[in-house]
Amino acid sequence: MLTTPVADAAETRANATYEAILWAFSRPGMPRRMPHSGEAGVIEALIDRECAVHAADPLLIPPLLQAGARLVEPEAADHVFAGRLTDPALLGRCRAGSALYPDDGATLVIRARFGQGAGVRFVGPGVDGGVKLRIGDLPEGFWRDRARCVRYPAGVDILFLDGEGLIGLPRSTTVEVM
Amino acid sequence: MTLADLARPWAAMSYGFLDASAKRELRRKMIKAVCVPGCQMPYASREVPMARGWGTGGLQVSLTLINPRTRVKVIDQGADDSVNAASIRRFLARVSGAPVTLDTLEADLIQSRHRVPEEILRSDQVLVLQVPNPEPLRPVQPNMSIARQMHADADYGRMWLQLYEQIVRSGRVMQGASYPSMVNGRHVMTPSPIPRWDVPKLHMARHLTILSAGREKRIFAVPPFTRVEPLVFDDVPYRVEDHGGLTCARSGARGVFMNEIPQSDGGSAHEVSDSEWGVKTIRHRDGEAVRMGETWYRDGRFVAPRPGPDPGPRSVRTDADPDPVPGGGAP
Amino acid sequence: MAYVATRGGERAIEQSERLFRAELGRIDAARVAQVRQALPYLVDRVMGEASLYDEDLAALAMAQTGGDLYEAVLVLRAWRTTQPRLAVAAPVEQGQLFTHRRISAAFKDIPGGQVLGPTLDYSHRVLATDVLSGGAVDPVPVAPAARAAPAQYPSVSAWQAANDLADLPAPDGVTGEAIPDLTREPLLFPARRAHTLQSLARAETGGVLALGYAAMRGYGQAHPTVNELRLAEAEIVVAHPDGTEFSAGRVKVSQAEVVSKKGDKLTLGFAATLGWNEVKCIAAATLDLNSAGAPKGSATEEEFFLYHTEGVEASGFCIHFKLPHYVTFQSSLDAMRDAAARRSARSPQQEPAE
Numbered sequence: 001m002l003t004t005p006v007a008d009a010a011e012t013r014a015n016a017t018y019e020a021i022l023w024a025f026s027r028p029g030m031p032r033r034m035p036h037s038g039e040a041g042v043i044e045a046l047i048d049r050e051c052a053v054h055a056a057d058p059l060l061i062p063p064l065l066q067a068g069a070r071l072v073e074p075e076a077a078d079h080v081f082a083g084r085l086t087d088p089a090l091l092g093r094c095r096a097g098s099a100l101y102p103d104d105g106a107t108l109v110i111r112a113r114f115g116q117g118a119g120v121r122f123v124g125p126g127v128d129g130g131v132k133l134r135i136g137d138l139p140e141g142f143w144r145d146r147a148r149c150v151r152y153p154a155g156v157d158i159l160f161l162d163g164e165g166l167i168g169l170p171r172s173t174t175v176e177v178m
Numbered sequence: 179m180t181l182a183d184l185a186r187p188w189a190a191m192s193y194g195f196l197d198a199s200a201k202r203e204l205r206r207k208m209i210k211a212v213c214v215p216g217c218q219m220p221y222a223s224r225e226v227p228m229a230r231g232w233g234t235g236g237l238q239v240s241l242t243l244i245n246p247r248t249r250v251k252v253i254d255q256g257a258d259d260s261v262n263a264a265s266i267r268r269f270l271a272r273v274s275g276a277p278v279t280l281d282t283l284e285a286d287l288i289q290s291r292h293r294v295p296e297e298i299l300r301s302d303q304v305l306v307l308q309v310p311n312p313e314p315l316r317p318v319q320p321n322m323s324i325a326r327q328m329h330a331d332a333d334y335g336r337m338w339l340q341l342y343e344q345i346v347r348s349g350r351v352m353q354g355a356s357y358p359s360m361v362n363g364r365h366v367m368t369p370s371p372i373p374r375w376d377v378p379k380l381h382m383a384r385h386l387t388i389l390s391a392g393r394e395k396r397i398f399a400v401p402p403f404t405r406v407e408p409l410v411f412d413d414v415p416y417r418v419e420d421h422g423g424l425t426c427a428r429s430g431a432r433g434v435f436m437n438e439i440p441q442s443d444g445g446s447a448h449e450v451s452d453s454e455w456g457v458k459t460i461r462h463r464d465g466e467a468v469r470m471g472e473t474w475y476r477d478g479r480f481v482a483p484r485p486g487p488d489p490g491p492r493s494v495r496t497d498a499d500p501d502p503v504p505g506g507g508a509p
Numbered sequence: 510m511a512y513v514a515t516r517g518g519e520r521a522i523e524q525s526e527r528l529f530r531a532e533l534g535r536i537d538a539a540r541v542a543q544v545r546q547a548l549p550y551l552v553d554r555v556m557g558e559a560s561l562y563d564e565d566l567a568a569l570a571m572a573q574t575g576g577d578l579y580e581a582v583l584v585l586r587a588w589r590t591t592q593p594r595l596a597v598a599a600p601v602e603q604g605q606l607f608t609h610r611r612i613s614a615a616f617k618d619i620p621g622g623q624v625l626g627p628t629l630d631y632s633h634r635v636l637a638t639d640v641l642s643g644g645a646v647d648p649v650p651v652a653p654a655a656r657a658a659p660a661q662y663p664s665v666s667a668w669q670a671a672n673d674l675a676d677l678p679a680p681d682g683v684t685g686e687a688i689p690d691l692t693r694e695p696l697l698f699p700a701r702r703a704h705t706l707q708s709l710a711r712a713e714t715g716g717v718l719a720l721g722y723a724a725m726r727g728y729g730q731a732h733p734t735v736n737e738l739r740l741a742e743a744e745i746v747v748a749h750p751d752g753t754e755f756s757a758g759r760v761k762v763s764q765a766e767v768v769s770k771k772g773d774k775l776t777l778g779f780a781a782t783l784g785w786n787e788v789k790c791i792a793a794a795t796l797d798l799n800s801a802g803a804p805k806g807s808a809t810e811e812e813f814f815l816y817h818t819e820g821v822e823a824s825g826f827c828i829h830f831k832l833p834h835y836v837t838f839q840s841s842l843d844a845m846r847d848a849a850a851r852r853s854a855r856s857p858q859q860e861p862a863e
């Protein structure tokens with residue numbers, strides 16, 4: 001009655017990218033590799049015409065429009081693609097949701113450099129004890145601002161990208177700056 | 179642009195049944211579920227070719243995660259051979275071409291109704307639990323809007339009161355399966371109707387658990403290394419089913435959760451609930467070479483998984499330095 | 510793998526399905542055409558509950574499920590899930606509908622007149638047993654009217670609003686893709702207006718009737734008057750990517766508007782669905798009329814009636830109780846036995862003497 005459908009290239013890519021994203025958010029601070037470098041894969045896996053997106057980096061606007069997203073200000077966005085984060089105020093403008101609707105908290109995608117910058121220690125769900133790591137190329141005061149925009153269970157969830165590498169930082173993680 | 183440009187080439191069915199937009203919605207909601215452990219996230223929950231209440235929530239998660247290399251195991255009441263498990267397994271294989279397995283150790287993705295396997299799950303495995311009723315507060319508050327507000331306020335007083343009343347009335351907590359549990363110290367969650375025996379397997383585990391209720395359109399998750407603490411009073415400890423001392427009449431296995439089989443002589447026999455563990459025990463007894471994983475329970479007692487990292491396969495270059503905190507994993 | 514029981518489970522489900530299908534016999538295009546032709550009102554009801562307008566698919570679903578309507582609706586909804594959403598049709602106002610029947614109980618006559626249209630309302634419900642003994646029921650030709658009736662009729666509530674008897678709902682400017690879609694978003698409460706109406710449109714007819722009837726019998730605050738009941742066809746106007754608007758065809762729709770006479774002004778309750786299904790629309794509009802300010806947990810509270818008239822969910826959950834539940838049962842037995850043991854340990858003197 002049914003023949004088994006075959007996964008096309010887009011499906012295969014999106015599936016593998018999402019596997020990496022889910023793994024990264026499930027294990028904050030532990031890097032994971034996507035099949036392709038950069039935001040394009042993340043957009044393909046997550047974004048479509050049901051999304052309201054803010055793109056701080058103009059280069060990301062075409063692929064987001066192609067995916068069908070509505071471009072909005074950060075305050076109205078469910079996904080924020082910061083590119084390289086240059087505006088320290090952006091974090092504070094993102095939607096954090098509420099205790100009633102924590103799912104309204106935005107997902108932020110930020111480019112960073114893994115293994116550089118200040119040392120931090122992640123503690124919380126997904127972390128076996130604690131994990132020490134260094135994430136660089138972030139504006140001054142980033143970790144303080146990030147702590148401010150989490151009022152658990154409200155808050156934003158951050159995905160750091162470094163080429164093909166991914167690190168997840170869910171709102172449930174406590175970050176200690178070393 | 180033409181109408182044809184807007185639509186993809188026609189195909190009788192999308193890979194994995196769900197279309198790309200349904201999958202993306204589930205992906206987005208799964209992220210939120212993982213980021214706020216134990217908190218119920220609403221999702222659209224598409225209709226799938228199976229009746230509501232028969233695992234459609236778990237099925238949608240499996241269909242989203244599956245790819246042609248995902249090795250899938252499906253269980254119902256612990257058994258791979260249950261008719262509904264067979265039906266779901268057949269459907270998953272049919273729409274994805276994914277290989278199926280009965281062996282917990284071999285599986286990448288385990289979709290289950292009412293049980294967590296007896297063998298310890300690894301960090302590279304995902305457990306998908308089917309959830310009939312996602313709302314732990316429903317016995318004390320059937321109205322979902324009010325229950326949502328109670329979660330927002332972490333207002334679990336009535337929950338505690340209910341447990342207290344049971345202790346006063348019956349001398350113990352009478353909750354059987356679906357034991358309400360506090361996740362990450364913030365949200366009370368139903369672990370789905372798994373027996374009390376299985377709840378400690380979610381606490382500080384290495385694997386990711388996704389719980390999905392298709393009919394009620396709610397998804398929630400327990401990431402690895404997350405506290406899942408059954409609601410108990412300090413002086414009335416949590417008690418799993420008294421199965422530690424039972425022996426399986428078919429396999430001789432001991433120290434695992436059992437099914438009770440009434441006998442015509444008025445008594446009862448017991449049989450391993452995790453059917454594949456039973457099969458392995460029999461094959462091992464008969465001298466076959468069989469890989470038996472480490473179990474959560476040893477000699478009928480729950481043993482916390484050994485501490486230490488298990489990053490799983492395919493991790494990338496990292497300056498991450500896992501730094502386990504002693505005592506973080508004890509239930 | 511040589512574990513026989515697994516193959517047993519798979520074999521069992523396959524054979525049980527064969528047993529069911531053997532009873533139905535061959536299903537082909539002729540069978541589907543027969544169902545479609547013979548049972549248009551059932552086809553309508555199924556299309557409405559499936560929220561999928563396609564008479565052939567609905568007839569096919571009924572044929573392949575042997576007329577188990579819950580199964581037929583489920584099959585259609587599951588098929589619907591796999592279809593892309595290509596376009597959103599332009600909104601249709603009541604006055605634009607190609608109307609076959611439009612009646613009002615509120616006035617003896619209404620602008621445009623009472624249009625009875627096709628109905629069994631005044632027929633004598635006598636079973637035509639002659640058919641079973643070789644006779645046939647041949648429809649008697651309809652006598653044409655002297656003047657052709659107009660195709661379009663204004664809405665009754667528009668007249669009431671113009672006469673300051675009712676306040677029409679504020680116009681909803683949301684159009685196109687921005688219209689909330691219940692099949693792509695979860696239903697949350699308080700529900701968005703679009704979600705409420707969509708949910709009622711695809712609700713199970715019997716469920717809506719049961720709760721709507723409860724409201725009519727006094728479990729609701731407001732007693733409905735049928736302001737307007739309409740069976741019609743709606744033009745599906747969509748835009749081509751180049752901007753040209755065109756009609757993709759017409760679908761049968763029914764709608765009911767009921768009013769309550771309690772306050773200073775009439776208050777309105779509304780429901781509409783795909784296909785012609787009067788009972789469902791009147792009952793659903795009555796629930797809508799009663800939902801404002803309904804007590805939490807009452808049958809006329811929105812959360813209560815929307816959840817409990819969702820036929821696919823309700824029937825699925827109902828039949829899921831057939832699935833084995835022996836693990837949960839075992840878990841409860843353990844607690845029960847332990848509690849009993851504690852009781853007898855605490856008060857051995859109360860045990861009956863053997």
